[in-house]
Amino acid sequence: MEETKDLIPLQPPEIAILKRCRSAFCQVLQEEFGCTAQIHNVEDDSLSPFLTSKASIVSEIKYSKQVARQLKVSVWKGDLTNHKVDAVVNPANEHLNHGGGLALALSLAGGYMIQQMSNEIIKHKGKLLTGEAVLTPAGDLPCKMIIHAVGPCVSRSPSKTELDSASQLLNNTIWNILMKVDYERLESVAIPAISSGLFNFPLPKCADVIVKALKLYSEKRNPGARNLEVRLVNIDDPSVQHMERACLQFLGPSDTKPKQNQGNSSAQSSIASLNLGNVTLHLKKGAIENERTDVIVNTIGADLDLSSGQVSAAILNKAGRRIQEEIRSLKFGYISEGDIIPTTGHNLDCKEVYHTVCGSNRATGKMVQQILYSVVTNCLEIASSKSHSSMSFPALGTGNLGLDKDEVSHIMTNAVVEFSKNYKGSKMLIYFVIFPKDTQTLKAFEKKITSTKGRLQNTSSTNSKSSGFQDSQDVTTEPNIELFASSKTAIREAKRWCYEMLHLSSSSQCKTIYNNHVVHLSQEDHKKLMTLQRSFGVIITEFIKEGKGGVIINGDPHGILCAALEVEAMLCKAQEDFARDEERYMWADLEQMFPADEIEKMSNRLYKKTAIDLNMKDSEVKQRVKTFEKFGLTIEKMEKIENYALNQLFKLNSKRIKPHHKPLYQRVKAQFCDLICRVGFQREYAPPKEQACGAGIYFTTEADEAFTLWEDNGEEYIYFIEAQVLTGKQTSGSTDLIVPPLIGTDPLVRYNSVMNKKGIHVIFNGQHAYPERIITCTEKKSFI
Template identity: 85%
Template sequence: MWTFRGKQRSSFSFQNLSLNKATILLSVWSPHPPYTNTPLSCILSLSPSSYSKPIFIRWTPKPVMEETKHLIPLQPPKIAILKRCRSAFCQVLQEKFGCTAQIHNVEDDSLSPFLTSKASIVSEIKYSKQLARQLKVSVWKGDLTNHKVDAVVNPANENLSHGGGLAQALSSAGGHMIQKCSNDIIKHLGKIPTGEVVATPAGDLPCKMIIHAVGPCVSRSPSKAELDSASHLLHNTIWNILIKVDYERLESVAIPAISSGLFNFPLPKCAEVIVKALKLYSEKRNLAARNLEVRLVNIDDPSVQHMERACLQFLGPSDTKPKQNQGNSSTQSSIASLNLGNVTLHLKKGAIENERTDVIVNTIGADLQLSSGQVSAALLNKAGRRIQEEIRTLKYGYISEGDILETSGHNLDCKEVYHTVCGSNRALAIWCKRFFTLWSQIALKWQAVKAIHPCLFLLSGRATLALTRMKEDLNASSTNSKSSGFQDSQDVTTEPCIELFASSKTAMREAKRWCYDMLHLSSSSQCKTIYNNHVVYLSQEDHEKLMTLQRSLEVIITEFIKEGKGGVIINGDPHGILCAALEVEAMLCKAQEDFARDEERYMWADLEQMFPADEIEMMSNRLYKKTAIDLNMKDPEVKQRVKTFERFGLTIEKMEKIENYALNQLFELNSKRIKPYHKPLYQRVNAQFCDLICRVGFQREYAPPKEQACGAGIYFTTEADEAFTLWEDNGEEYIYFIEAQVLTGKQTSGSTDLIVPPPNGTDPLVRYDSVTNKKGIHVIFNGQHAYPERIITCTEKKSFI
């Protein structure tokens, strides 16, 4: 029994409560109107009767996001591009615009080991160990997209954007529903914290659900402190997966090497943390817990080898000698298939009681005794006596042929069992009609989540003949009428296309513009230039990949840094240029994210020297957030900004307030010794850097001006119109300004050769705080000397005439 106490004197209703070791996720609605967009904050004390101390958590309401989607049809030349660069394309859209892309009806020819066809790969067990408290651990080499378990774990990012690596492979194999459900979760809950898990239906994957686990991400060369912190988060991730599996009463789960791929977590350490977490969980698990098998499944040899090594080291030798090419199912391959309209029946030979499915159909006599027939007896033996007891409680009195009795699966690997009273050809015909009517009703209920798995039943020769005749009848009737029960939503197409999902109209328009510019490169174009100052942070591994791209695509890739601007120039034929451009963009986005994470670490390192540990822990829970400002409100400050921008020929489409507790603390500390400018200043940025500035503040790499006349620093203007001459037009759909408080302090004139402020006097250690051109441009050389307060998104009036 849980009790909830809020500091505010209000009553709350709780929904989607998920309790685990790390955090508690819940949604809260205020009982006072208005019911949405109302800022609430509360401290909850959760006091279970089994705990001696209450658990305190902080809850912050998630903003309601406006989701949009758009379909972009693909022509044959572009299909060939996306076949090769699918992963890079999706990654760039996510990193630049926070936009998720699903590419439909296009095969993937990329070289990623997760995204190639693996029809020939058979799951192979390498290690198996029975631990305490009904927990079994095994190591497999196999493909998670076709591995048959109750749940598969997807190594997801905090945005649940499945655009690369194993996450994309699972999403593609499971169908559009997986990404759609993930988008719905993000829409209502916001980003998923590291260490947390959420579950969605598995779509077309051969499992009951897919568990999305957000593992830690580390830099490419992590320090010991960073790796120790990430190891703790990875441990929590595994722990929360296991708690979720037990909560859902699942019996098997497949876990890959979470965080070891795109997230840079060292593979040997990753395997150790995962296996240690499994061992500890087996020791702490409830004594009465049901049987659970945890399969550590990976497709690449290094991951499999490290998992096996870690198991041998921490769990001991394997219980049995692994069998090669061991399948996941007890049945053999199908011997025939019947397509009945929208339903396909696969006729298989095998032990039906060992199959994993949603429904098993059994035949039973009028006496309702499962022990009478050979198949019924096998089901009874596997399911247990309770299934027989349940049948007896379902029907009293006269039993007619063709009746269908529904029971739960009990110990069978299915949700339900349909027991059909069948004893003659006539009864068989009645049963067929009733069964498919019942099954179609269930399918209609499940259509929204597309979680329909096979239904298995035993066929005799007479049944096969009856089904064949039914097929002929259904085919004949389908020409006269079409059932919509199994059709997808009207916007799903069979043609090759890109489906974009974005959280706002502005993000969608920017993503569409970028897609058009990239995919409609002129056939006569022999050169493509990508501007991004993070080119200086590309690693040795990245440069080796650039060399590989040059050889495979027959292009010339040149890096440049000139007058404060850096980027990449690609020369070659249009097809090679476009493929290389997508790969380079993805590499730059990755370097950009690594740079931001490094800056976050430096920022917290500075704070740790200034504040006690308990305050630092409290700060770490307060991530940045953006809050939309109502442009129609009567706030004179807002009205003044709208008028000011209109005077410059700009229409404010959106204004957002930025809150970043850590950045603000650093800014306040610096403001005690440096005086701020007397009014807010402005910086014009590209769309892809807006969120990064919210996270880590202003950086030289984010908004270099056309000319660094005042030195290699961070530039601001006193008025928004001055930004048009200071920064080049980037060709985006919107114009983005960051309004900031800036510590200009003691100023002097700038010059092109400056990389730090010039000395103030004869002592070289005493320097000015900033420089200026005395015409509205101010330059600082330390990002902590400015605090972003608002993002102002504008359009030019002339573009909408």
């Protein structure tokens, strides 16, 4: 389907809100409406790290010292959840219950297996002693493993005796971490300020103990040991400053001047640059293997031998032999020109390496040009799809292939310019990195970038659209929001939501957000709610009443709207985490019922929605159109839902429970349509106005009955899910039910569902219904 877009101009009050809550605003639009938002000409002034996206947190090195021949110690300001090292240290408690602080952040970023593996350790080993360290896999974190270390916990105002005792325990903790690192033959480890946060250990003393332990370790370490870098990584300035101070005091001055890492390559060394909206192209001198960007692009031959060619050999030398092993394990069979093989960065300072096959002896002339252009374009597209924000290219094809330097500069620059025209993500930095001694290639690229910059400036100044670079509405310098979505319905819903979330009358001192996922907020989320109260000067109250939950925010209009955006973003995350849990439960059920090969086939069949032509001569479609018209509704769109895994579970249940004789309906909010397609019906998604038949999942026999059962939520469209429902043996419902009532005296024999005389049917298990269609409607206006 062709993408649609719209532009929303911004006024000063709205700009003030988006300056503080830009990330949350964009996150909710994406999660609830599948809508991408670009906010133009508005500065980002977010309040704190947890209110901003992870992509904006760039690791920065503050101190680096080679304290022994094989040991380097460095101090970093950065986020441990995306810091690239062999192992990160988690400041855990004795029960490995990662319920707060950095431990929770690492557990959430690494996925459910982190807590699962930790639980297994406690189950077999019992609680850990202070000073102990254990290992688990890293899950989704960009490292090989996590070292869970239990530091000492002290009282809020510890005595000297208590602090001296705790200092020895903290020293033991650091030594146990280092012993694990040596035993596992790791080459880098990131250690935070253990015990200084929730465990109350004074930060200055904490830094002193950790650095002194590292100094003693360097003196006692075997001279023949492998190279190791110990990184002291913290996200807050006080911890970073005290670690740097302690290193200067006990280890001496830094060997190198601090510089940024693991984010953007240094733009200060840029020879020429080209601003292309959300894409900026820089030309710089340097060695490609030393780049510090999310992605480094490499060029290889069809034999996949990284030792052949100057660029790939340099990358192999720094990355290590494992990168060669990985690339051979990923690619089998015939290698063709234009192939791109992504691998991890290994010892390079990047997240991924894209190995590109730009040509061979068989490819010549125009064919090589086309291959090179498509390689650059495809690398950019892949990086964009993975939300990478920076990447570095060498001068592709100028080495072994011997392509003309002017020609390569034209092809690569033009590919970036064309890519930027349709790019709608967050800021992306692209670097063309030329080897310093290759002056001819450097001049060719500088000439091309400079001429392109002049051409685009001229085009912009004459307001010409001939280049196709921007639509006339895009060149405005006024603050605005540009929305992109796959349908007009999504755009309209997103615009309505934007207006609702950015406007509140000056007399209003309260805003209510209804979302039953409030019950799934974590302990850390509740701490964030308290922080939001202080940051925006509001009072936030959670409520659960008569089957409905949500949040009430009281305060001044500006503070209310800022807090509301952040709360909406938290609830979006909660409902996504809930959906992922439901998916895991769903697959766990299937794994018990089907053989492994059948499960593998199912996992390759994700859910999909297919638009149904409303003009077709299908009798069922015509019947639905007429039925809805009778109720004063116009069907704007109808989509067929296909979810193979959900359908298999439904079929299994239908062997023992009889389905209702006709499809039933549920009215839902726009944000829950896709979630129902993914994980089926849940109590959280569509609570009715009144739960007269119990706390279950409600359906109606006719669409018009939904108007009295569910409240009008003020959306642009009305959304119905048509479903097959296993009602089975039914009885009358009542408000106190949380499961169907007993049929007789046997506590294991219950009714399958409940109902009332108004055509309402209630089930208590989401797997007893299968969503078949999404019907999007508008209400016909009546004129008197």
